[in-house]
Each structure stands twice: as C-alpha cells, then as structure tokens.
Amino acid sequence: MSDRFAGTFFDGISGHAHAVELRRVGLSHYALEGEGIQRGGKLVDLSITPRLARVARTIEFADGARLLLADDPAIDAWFAQRGRLEATVDRLERHAHAIAAAAIVCVATLVAGAQWGLPWLADRIAEQIPPAAERSLGDQVLGSLDRLGLGASTLDADRRNVLAARFAKLAKLAQGAPGGADYRVEFRNAPGIGANAFALPGGTVVVTDQLVNLLGDDREFDAVVAHEIGHQQHRHAIRQTLRTSFVAIVAAFFAGDVSSASAVVVAIPTFLLDNHYSRAFEEEADSYAFDLLARHDESPHWFAEAMRLLESQHPDRRRGREPAYLSSHPATFDRIDEAEAAARAFAAAHPDLCPAGVCPGEGDSDEETECEDCDDDDASPGSNDSQSLSCDKSTDI
C-alpha cells in the first residue's frame, strides 16, 4: 500500500499551482511538502471527494486549500469510513454484474412505463379535456378528413335519413352512460378509403357510402355503428390519440412550445386512416356493441355478418396469418367468433325473439336472399355479400 501521493496543491487564495507530495505520518497524521509548501496535521481534519471513474480526487483542507491527486484507490485506506454511500455506488459502477442489473432495472421501468404508465397518464389527461374542446377537435378532424378526400355523400337523402334514424335510436339507448354526449352520424363518399367508419373525438361517427353499400341488412349497419358508439362511449379516439402522441405532447409541454402540440390535430386523420386502435380498445368497443345491440333487441349476430362482409374485402387477411398479439386489431375471425358467442347468449336470453335459438334473419349463409334496400328493418332477411368493391384498404371497424 502506497503511503506517498504526488499531487497539485492550490492554497485557495491564489490560482497558483504547487507540485507537492502528500505523505502519511504514523496512522492518523499527514505531511505535505513541495514548492514553498510545508503543511502537516491530522487526517480527520481533511475531507476527500468520493471516487468517481478516473476523475481527479480532491483533498479539502479546513482553510479552503485543495490538493488534487490522480485517481488511485489506495488513498481511500487513509480515509476509512468516509462517504460510504458513494463508495458503494462507485463499486457498483465498476462491477459488470451491477451494470447489467442496473440496465435491466432501466429497461423494465421503460417497458412498464410504456405498457401501463403512459396509457394511465394519457387517460388522466383525457379526463381533463372538456367535452366542448373534444367536440371542436372532432370538427377540425372532420375538416381535415374532408380535405384529405372525403366527399359529400352520394346516397340519396331518404336512405341517409333512414340510417340516421337507426343511428339515433341506438345513440339514445347509449345515453345515460358517462359522458352522454350527443352523438351524430355523418355520411361521406370516400372512394379512396373504401368501406369504413370512424369514431371522431367528441361524438361524431363518420360512415362511408362504400360501407353502406357493402352492408346488405340494416341491422349490420346497426352493428357497425353500435361498435363506433362503443368507441365514443369509452372516448377511444381522444384516448388513443393521446397515447400515441403522448411523447410529442410531453416534449412540447416541457419545451414550452404549445404550437407543436397542435400537430396532434394533424396526426388524428392519419391515425384514423392508418387503423391504429389498440386490441384492448377494439375488444372494448366490440363488447359494448354486443351489449347495446342486445338492449336494442338485436342479435350480435349482425356484427359477425358485418365483419364477414368487411373481411371479404381483405382477401389477404386470413385466420392464423399473424399471431393475435402482434396485431393491433384482434384477428377478425376471433371477433366474429366473439360476436357469434354473444349472439348465442342473446338467443338464449330472448326465447321470444329467437325461437329454437335462431333469431329472425339468421341462418345458413346459403339460404341468404338478396335485399339491397331493406327499409323494413326487422323483417328483412339475409345479407348481401355479393357486393364487389375495388377497394382493398383496411378498415377501422
């Protein structure tokens, strides 16, 4: 063990450096000698900065003088029992296993934060957004969507009125739940997007003409808008937007640049078109839709029918092609299975509506009859999956 250290001494009064040598005298005393410097005293009167990488150690004298020594762990033997916390940290920093453990703690925290913390915080922020603000955000988004290629609906007015009335019935049934926002439906012609429906922030549901034309039975329309109302009831649009743009918003907040937070408005249309609801949100909206349909005395079977029609538009998305947990959408077939299970439960609960477990309009798809303009809701049987549309875009439903 070394008992001499060469160092650079500053007296704390002038900036002049003195080359010196520090020597231990006995167990508890030191002597410092060098260019014009002659000091000595007790070690307990000195303090030393904790070890840190290769950074020079500094011994501080009571009068403010400082002695800089090159990094050498041997000096710590002179100052036993000092700065034990930082000595421990220093040992961790030099230990490969400790570094690995620290990295694991950081990664685990990052993953947990992204998995639970971020959605939780985003939801707390969503709660703070007043309905009026959400509504105006929704209007801005609709404006953007219109600029991006949604056109005025080409459906005839009677048809739209019939569907809007069906939507209104479901929306009324959905009221009373938290929020109770007044929901409205907008029809748009969107050849570039195809059969689709979106729940915008603030209660507006957009349904494309292409979707209306694709769906045969109006109860399928009910099923699809019930799903979108489910998104509305749970405020999925604003919550998902906040989740996906949360990092940007936090960054904007701390950078004090409020204008970049408005980039969120730009982000929402692309998010809606890109089909990015989380699995959990889709499942939540689905089960809300099954429940709402049942309260409306309609079988969730119609949701399965609508999903089959939409599925027929994406010939490349097949069961088992992608593991369900990798997909942002629950695999469509799983959702159809869920809908059919809900339909069986509905049939069991409504023997009056569904004698022998078969509700009106249900049956083998072979027996389906074509009915393109079914204004007579409950009696209209069958669905139409012979529609052919050139669109092969994915859908948000």
Added chain:
Amino acid sequence: MEEAITVAPEAPPPLPPALPPTIGPTRTEYPFEFGGNAREYFRIWVVNLALSIVTLGIYSAWAKVRTERYFYGNTTLAGVPFEYLAKPWPILKGRIIAVILFGSYVLAGQFSIKLQLAAAGAIALLTPWLIVRGAAFRARYSSWRGLTFRFVPDYAEAYVRYLLLGIPMVLSLGLMYPFVKAKQKAFFVEHHRYGGRWFTFRATPGQFYPPYLIAGAVIVAWMFVVSILAGVIAAMFIGPTHAAPPAWFIYAFVVPVYGGYFAIWAFLAAALANIVYNNADLGQHRFRSTLKGHRLLWIYVGNTLAILVSVGFLIPWAKVRLARYRAESLRVLAAGDLADFRTESKDDVGAAAAEMDGLFDIDIGL
C-alpha cells in the same frame, strides 16, 4: 454599444495584481479539453438512473452531483480540471421544493383554470429571480485552480431583462427578440466573476441581428421550397382524382419541414454561442469559440438517431460526444499567466433556485 462598458453594480472588484498596461498583449492559447469517454460515463449514467428509479427519485440528487462531477472533472484547461463542489443534500432539498411547487401548479388546475393561471403567473414572476439564484448556485459550486466562480445577483436588472423587456418584444412582433436576447446574455456574462475579476461583454445587440435574420430568411425560403416540392409530388403521385393522400405522404411532408427547422436551429445555436464567447472577456483574457453549425448539426442528428434507435441507451455516448466537441471548440486566449487569479469573498447561495430552474426547464445556457 452601451452594454460594452457596464459599471459594476457593487463595490469595484479587487484589482488584479499590477498587470502591465499593454495595448496589444501577446496572448497564449489554452484549449479546453474533454477527457471523458462514453464507456465510462455509461456506467455512471445507468447506475444513476437505476438507483433514482429504485429510490423513487431521491437518489437523483446524488446522481446529479456524480454526473456534474464527471463532466467538470474531465474538462481541463491548461492541464487543470474543473470541479463541481455542490453537495447532494441541498440539491435534494431544492428538488423537493421544486416538486411541491410544480405539484401545486398541477393541483391548482384540478380546482380551477383561474387558480392555475394565477400559479403560472406567479411562476413567471419568479422566473428572473430563479435565473439569478440558479446562476449564483452554479457559479458558487464551480471551481478551477481551487477558486470558485461567483455570480453577483442584481434582481432589479434581472426583472428588466428577463420580464419587462418581453413587453416591447411582443409589441414589436418579435423584431426586438435578438435585442432582448443580447441584453440577457450581456446580463448573464457581466454578473459573473472569477478569481477577483469581472467577466465583461463586448458584443452589441446589433451583432445578434444577422444570425437571427439569416435564420428567419432561410426558414421562409425552406418553407417555400418544401411547399412547392410537396405540391409537385402530390400532383405526380396522387393525380387529380381527389383521393386521400396516403399517410406516408403527410409524414414525408412533415419530416423535411421539421428537419429544416432543426438544421437552422443548429446553425443559429453555433453562431450565437460563438458571438457570446468571442465577446466575453475575463479581465484581460479572452475566449475564442469556433463552433461550426454543420458539425453541431451532424452531432445533433447523430445523437438523436442513436438515442431513438437504442431506446435511450446511447444517451451517455451522445452527451460525451457533444461535450467533447464543445470543449475542443473553445479556447482561452490568455494575456499573461492563467494562474494569476485571487480568491473571492464567498456568499452562500441556496440550492433551491438552481433545482427549480432544472424542473421548469429554463435554459439559460451561456
């Protein structure tokens, strides 16, 4: 111009010991050198982070001290390292106060917007005071050659430059922004002391205008170019069908716009830092800063990409890389002996203000 000869607000500084009145002193160049490396700092950084997480943030005060000590201790001038002397406990106390303040601001928002606005107003009113206390704290605990720096508070002037000057700046639609920035930098430089001497600032507000005007002109030109390009590309790919442009197109439009801002900002930051350092004197000693916008941009772009790709694990590498470039771009043009400094009388400065600056992210980087 009036800034160049500001009279010291307090007692005249102790005169440096008999410097010969030279007209063109021969100067010796001393480069700043940064000797840290990413591998070493990664270990400190990752342990700091993990311990801060495990202790729910309490360790962050110790983490801050270790980080500062690492960067100070690896920065040398004329062979002598800098030292960061602050202790963790005052920093922890400061952080607790800052968290309470910030928490009450957030909590105020739960009750009423008015209350939160009042809280925001109070924080705005506190800002100049916080800037002064933060600068004083940092100076007090920054040491070189066994002598600490000092920031001499002048609250009245701080309120003028960091708050009141905001009014004419807004009224002039931002045209006075470079002037206000110049005044703030001058304030910051001229209230620092080291080794018994004042820092002085020779730059005039007029010198701050060209970088800002050039940056503004380039932004306008860039927006113009990008809009035209976007229009042409949209016309080529999407055609007159009025179909929705694909999502990638919107991103493809946003990326060059923000990329352009980023690049202009890097050049502006380099130009401003050069103006500040090249016009700051300490006694007869001068500084020379040779930051290059394109190199700074290269470093920022590389750092950003590395941090994103590595989910944060290359942050230490990025910080070390930036510190190294900053150090190698800065040198002291010494007129006479760099050891020729004397001690200051010491005032103790509470740590709270320094930590509150950190939390509310008031960047006052010199």
